[in-house]
Amino acid sequence: MNVEEIIKTSKQIPLEPRTLIHLQLVHNKVNEAMNGALKPFEVSLQQFNVLRILRGQQGKPANLSTLNERMVTKMSNTTRLVDKLLAKGFVNRTVCPSNRRKVEIVITDSGLKVLGQMDESLEEAHQVIFQNFKKQDLEQLNKLLDKF
């Protein structure tokens, strides 16, 4: 990836803004690849993320605030995101009996099955995304990202 070439500029950019532009470009590219991998399943990255969290609960229900807390990208409207998953039959939602303000969300068998297929599709995307990375590069990158 060549920053200057992509944004079609000839003049050199100072290191700090260049890094921010670079991050944005990588983000765009990665997102495109991941959304592409999820496209056949008609779910957004956010929805996929929620399904993964629910699987991680191992049968234990999660409520909306828990989901929101664990999401990679926090969003203001988890209700409507779960609505979509519900409409696809990937989750069940019930009011929490011990505290009726809360809701209990669990992933369905169908949700689990499709999530497995999404994993496979994303695995393929990883191979493309990370084709130029050695294990050591990834470790180094993670270390640098920690500085943010």
Add this chain to the structure above:
Amino acid sequence: MNVEEIIKTSKQIPLEPRTLIHLQLVHNKVNEAMNGALKPFEVSLQQFNVLRILRGQQGKPANLSTLNERMVTKMSNTTRLVDKLLAKGFVNRTVCPSNRRKVEIVITDSGLKVLGQMDESLEEAHQVIFQNFKKQDLEQLNKLLDKF
């Protein structure tokens, strides 16, 4: 930045998906900082980006397709983005006399002045964003990001 802590998971995540989550978290954080820096001026990052491109033109007008080509994040609706800048008086838009399909967009004096203030505000944001980075770290990070 501790990935596992932020998304509140105890189990360790494989290196590749962890990198993608990491990138997303960094992206969120950087975006928040930059949007915060631009908030007093009521412009989005995309709008700021377009203003910078126009300044880079040094008086020479740019048309919509040129802007779109040079934007960090390409978007499907540059017309309405420019509408907003126009409404704020930061740009002028005229039909190109030699080819009336095209439009010519230039940054106004007012736009240039405010853009200068935005630069200062972003400079401060940089200091926060990059506080843990040495010059060498940034160079290394840019090199690794090139692998995408």
Add this chain to the structure above:
DNA sequence: AAACAATATTTGTATATACAAATGTATGAT
């Protein structure tokens, strides 16, 4: 020149996301 295709932008519409106010429920103080 008329017809057709190509180009540049605009508009319509659907979907996504953000933010604030509203709703329903539970908890604690008086």
Add this chain to the structure above:
DNA sequence: ATCATACATTTGTATATACAAATATTGTTT
């Protein structure tokens, strides 16, 4: 028990973004 407050979610609404179709202009072919 009543009231005020806090909590969890939902709803309304505004704004942002995405995609496709529509419009206007130019270039090309016959």
